[in-house]
Amino acid sequence: MKETIYDYEDLMEMLDSLLREPTQFWDHFYTERDRDVPFFVNSPDENLVCYFENNLFKPGKVLELGCGPGRNAIYFAEKGCTVDAVDLSQESLKWAEERANEMNVHVNFINENIFALDIEEGTYDILTEE
Secondary structure, three states, rough: OOOOOOOOHHHHHHHHHHHHOOOOHHHHHHHHOOEEEEEEHOOHHHHHHHHHHHHOOOOOOOEEEOOOHHHHHHHHHHHHHHHEEEEEOHHHHHHHHHHHHOOOOOOOEEOOOOOOOOOOOOOOOOOEEE
């Protein structure tokens, strides 16, 4: 990590190095699927369900950042959304893809650092994170 920030790119590199664990950490984290981790459950976040039930969310184009094993991305797809779900960990995406296949829904899983995404403004109707 650079110690002096001269421009936007330097700032993004610094934030990236401070805010995320190494890829190997997350890949190892997701290989132990039997852990008692709240977002390992195969059901969506209760707030997300509530948003759909109360018509605060309607089907649209969704970007989920840090999707983990895909529980919310899959729920969005079940609700008729077009979903791009991003995660740094290949292991989490492998698990998420297995879950999506079991539920017979399509989610575009992307193995990428969220800070490296190049997204055009207005591309998505909903932006969320796990």
